[in-house]
Amino acid sequence: MALGDKDVRVRLQQSALNLFAERGYERTTAAEIAARAGVTERTFFRHFPDKREVLFDGAAVLLSALTGFIETAPDGLAPLDVLFFAFNAVVPLLEANRHISHPRQEIIAATPALAERELTKHAAMAHALAKLLQLRGVSHLPAELAGHTGMAAFAQATTAWLDDPAIALSERLDLAYVGLKALWSAPTRAADAQTSPEAG
Structure with missing residues (x-):
């Protein structure tokens, strides 16, 4: 056959x-x-x-899935919220392919040339996400910042999950989202305060 x-x-x-x-x-x-x-x-x-x-074949499939969910995300969401809506929507796809993604990640991590290729793929994906946000009416700079920031958070969450599946991917994504939000309201560090106009 x-x-x-x-x-x-x-x-x-x-x-x-x-x-x-x-x-x-x-x-x-x-x-x-x-x-x-x-x-x-x-x-x-x-x-x-x-x-x-062979190791990067899934990137096109992932982008296609993310594209569909970004296009159909509810109106009124902030750019990062749109991305995390899509990230969470592709969790079943990623879970179904973990048996391939986990050994793939180990091979990439052990091979500098592949790790560099992975970074290039992530940058291309971030740019594509930014373009999709612009199609939703987000202006260029916020779309680019959200695309690259969101992609970095997505990569961190998925890599951590591949390394240790004890914490579910959906929970990893929630932690990444909360972590990003916390960055905007993090207290000023003492070193920063010393260099502010009001200091000394």
């Missing part, structure tokens, strides 16, 4: 994760991933431009 494209992609992803864990990312080739998945190297490159992108 022939496999569909989705099944082939999943098999390639799982084979890549297994090989990266066994041999290390640098010592694994696209040909080896294809062989482990039971397909040709040509089939591998039909689905992924290189072995690195």
